[in-house]
Amino acid sequence: MVVGKMKFPFEKRVKLAQGLWLLSWLATLGGAFTFTLGCFLKTELRRRAEVMDNTEIHIVPNTLMLVGLASLGINYFAGRICQDTLDVARFPRWQSFLKPYFTISIFFTSLMLISVILSYAMKGNLEASLKIGLKNGIRFYKDTDTPGRCFQKQTIDRLQMEFQCCGNTDYKDWFEVQWISNRYLDFSSKEVKDRIKSNVDGRYLVDGVPFSCCNPSSPRPCIQYQITNNTAHYNYEHQTEELNIFIRGCREALVNYYMGLMNTIGAGVLSVFLVQASVLASLRYLQTSTEAVLGQENTEIETEGYLLEKGVKETIMETLDPIIKIFQLNQVASGGGEAGAAEAGAAAS
Incomplete structure (x- = not known):
């Protein structure tokens, strides 16, 4: 037809x-x-x-x-x-x-x-790729002296400032990794020793985020350390006050950007x-x-x-x-070759 x-x-x-x-x-x-x-x-x-x-x-x-x-x-x-x-x-x-x-x-x-x-x-696929990639990027943030990871800190900081995001899922991801390098820690300080001893893996964990998470449009100076400690800051309530750091996670920001693109x-x-x-x-x-x-x-x-x-x-x-x-001719040819080899082997024996 x-x-x-x-x-x-x-x-x-x-x-x-x-x-x-x-x-x-x-x-x-x-x-x-x-x-x-x-x-x-x-x-x-x-x-x-x-x-x-x-x-x-x-x-x-x-x-x-x-x-x-x-x-x-x-x-x-x-x-x-x-x-x-x-x-x-x-x-x-x-x-x-x-x-x-x-x-x-x-x-x-x-x-x-x-x-x-x-x-x-x-x-x-994009979201799964970013989930693991950002997780590793945050984990290696402090390794500025390690070959192959020297620019990881710069990459994450630029990313967070450009897309106005913080962490992988949200800013609390920074609480779970040691993002401050040991070279900038005073191990003679009792506070540093106590924090390291209190952690099973011996990591220096803080309830803080890098400076790149700070929201420049916030009227209040950035509170990037002791974010969950209400008594550490004047007139501050962590649960109710709008934080002056970026709340959105970078994975969400990047997925939205690339999918829109x-x-x-x-x-x-x-x-x-x-x-x-x-x-x-x-x-x-x-x-x-x-x-x-x-x-x-x-x-x-x-x-x-x-x-x-x-x-x-x-x-x-x-x-x-x-x-x-x-394809059929190739299969027949390969089958014929195998049969011929088998007959030759039988004749030789």
Whole structure:
């Protein structure tokens, strides 16, 4: 069953070719835009790689860059083809090229749609990556003298100030780790000794946070130490007073930032996908309607164009059939080789 059959008079074919030429250049710009978005997202993810535990989230920008580059090539050839369809004598040279061209184009266009879906579906992976990455970043905050972690403190401080956040889940995460380096502790002080002895792991834990957690918009000078001790500060009530440090955790802040970024990118790429799909559909109509003119004396006759000569299922099976046959031949060859080796071994014995 033919899918999407339409009639094309000569004037309509000319207008289709002209419109497709403009649309292909628009889609080329869309491909460049997609590649740029992928590069931007990749850069943003790499900027904060120190607070991410894995690189699975990079599949989104990598896919965007790949389909962006592929789109440039696809639409370049689409523009060339639609120019040659206006000259029927030059069109036959493209006929053998068009079938693999459409297969590759549909693959990369589908990959573009998959990248849009991934940009919305990777929230769980992003959150899990940040949860572990930020936890390790806070734990190694004090290791400014350790090779490989020298800039961990700087990274966390910049992150907390830029996104106005504190800790992983919230500011209390800093209470559970020793974030002050031993080189800045006076071990002759009774207070320091008592705090270390009171901890099973021998860590110096305080109910305080780094300076980068302080909210500069607060009218009160920052209370970053003894946050839970009401008597340590004048006119202060920890349970009821609005703290002058950032309350929101950095994981929540970063997830919101990156998901907002990817959702916006996803919407932009989706619009490019629609343009790209329109190019392929228009080119298919132009191809089939022009092929009906070949061999005719009058090239200005009305012809029919269609998207698929057969049904969707039959077309998919016909496209996959050569690939399936190749795999079957490989299996037969490997099976024959094993059988031959077995017979040779039996003869030798």
